[in-house]
Amino acid sequence: MFGMSDPNQTLAQMLRYFEEGRYEMVEVMATEFTSMLLSNKQRDGATQTLLVKGVRILAQVLSIRDKHKLAIQAISVLLRERKKLEKILLQNAPELLAKLTPMEQDYRTIGHVYMEAGKNSKARKFFIKANKDTPGNVAALIALCQVDGAKTKHAALLASAIKSAGPVILENGAYYLRPQHAPGSQIDPILAVLETCQRQHPSCQEQADRIRRECDEIANGVQAANKRLQTAMDSLQPKHDYYQYS
Secondary structure, three states: OOOOOOHHHHHHHHHHHHHOOOHHHHHHHHHHHHHHHHHOOOOOHHHHHHHHHHHHHHHHHHHHOOOHHHHHHHHHHHHHHHHHHHHHHHHHOHHHHHHOOOHHHHHHHHHHHHHHOOOHHHHHHHHHHHHHHOOOOHHHHHHHHHHHHHHOOOHHHHHHHHHOOOOEEEEOOEEEEOOOOOOOEEHHHHHHHHHHOOOOOHHHHHHHHHHHHHHHHHHOOOOOOEHHHHHHHHHHOOOOOHHHHO
């Protein structure tokens, strides 16, 4: 129907439509795309990779379109087919394993599908898995706290990840925390969790205050928009101007 003769092209088109918010079209394409690939029982590594990417998009789009039962079916296919893909790569091209979408990212996708479907305990389980897989995972910990709402008992864990996440960064007009080895987040949802959690852990307020202070300092030009980058640049500058001695 969509000229599936080149699956790579079809996948690229689906991603483009997804970014443009044309979800109904993406759902139709992704459903057809994944069932076509699933029916091919002799899948090599390249085809299996396309299948995993297609199922990932399908799960997300079904969840967005409130088709929660189907989205939950899609994430179980995602986990199963990803495992097969890892097995194929391990045997034939282990160097490509590092190029896969990080496991924590799929755990977060699955967590969000469950959260949207109102299955909070399953959502929690996958956000915790994402943080276990990649410690200090601010994105996963925020989602974990959002599942619980103001009563969350995980806010102190979030505060501790935020403490080690490094300075606030200004990027395209928005403030972010970006840990070096784990996914970060824009600061609004972070502050929402830290400042509204009912089990007031001192570290929550401390980190909320630090974030607000650093935003003010960036806004007033006291702190660099990206302190980490600035420090790295400064360390590359020669300490002396050798020409002044010539």
